[in-house]
Amino acid sequence: MDAKELIARRIAKELKDGQVVNLGIGLPTKVANYIPDDVEIFLQSENGFIGIGPVPPEGEFDKDLINAGNQHVTVKPGACFFDSAFSFGIIRGGHVDATVLGTLEVDQEGNVANYIIPGKLIAGMGGAMDLCTGAKKVIIATTHTDKHGRPKVLKKCRLPLTARGEANLIVTDLAFMERTEEGLVLRETAPGVTVEEVLSKTEAELIVPDDVKEMDF
């Protein structure tokens, strides 16, 4: 199992039957592939619908139907469409149970930085600020370190923030971490990964309980 599949599989386990969920662009989109058949999730797309279905077969796309990541998708039976203001009313209004977002940096206080690297990458925040602020649970899906091997789970984000203090869970290829009032707690390590390895690749101060478990899929 590669790193991204591991992260997506572990996050899929967090989603409960009947929840409204918004999956961000890239790795978070893969979470949909691992939701168990007996769990029904309502996937919201911030460009204006609930009920995202699978990607259509090649050549059978609908020109009026994309997800927020600019991919052609289908909709499931029971889907519905609405305008952008209504869509973000759903998001800010607390009607989205969970959002899964990728990130450039995340820190032990739950700060998220995922939309801009000044002078290098200017993408824009899209709907990420509203999603971080409005969703009941913010799940960060990211590799534990960047392509240079530097930690992405920090004491304090250095890049401009997408949202302050909003990340609840951080799931990486090495660890499952939960932000609590006491701080960031290491709950699980990936199969074959030791607590020491996680600590050595994390800049944030992690609280390590006695009962750190191994991830189960």
Add this chain to the structure above:
Amino acid sequence: MNKVKTINEAIAKIKDGDSVMVAGFMNVGTPELLVDAVVAAGLKDLTIICNDAGTPGKGAGKIVDAGIIKKFITNHIGLNPVCGKQMSAGELEVTLIPQGTMAERIRAGGAGLGGFLTPTGVGTIVEEGKQVINIEGKDYLLELPLKADVALIKAHRADRSGNLIFRKSAQNFNPLMATACEYVIVEAEHIEDVGCLDPDAIMLPGIFIDAIIQG
């Protein structure tokens, strides 16, 4: 009332320096013929308000490519490298605002509201220069309404008086922008006689529309 016009009649009212809302999300729901006409008309110094910068050669991307924008208000430019280059070179002033805030500011503009309070952006760059108002222990930013001179929108079906039906995710910013601009042109895929659309199915009343062109 018959609001159907030729594309040249419809865009003749747009002037250099106008603020123009362009509907659509990543080119879906963007009125491509109207965008082409604005570029061909040689207009310049426009303020463009659009969800994103489209992609090079498509959607709002065509307006970006043409270099006729003075100020661009948007929330995502990541899929159009031309826009990033113009921004870095100082040729284009880009203001990034959160997507939900953008939608609600346009809604407020069309609904006669003086602004609204949102928690989105608190503690980020978005907060700079804005009033922070605490309501029942939680901080909110005061965001002001957003209006423009012109809206370019797209619909699936229109009747000749401008009643509209949008289709699937091509709805997005279309009905909102139509309410917040002085002059609204819709590019409709299908134009029908008044009375052909079921009143219960109409998604935007025709009162907001000034001109209809055949998509």
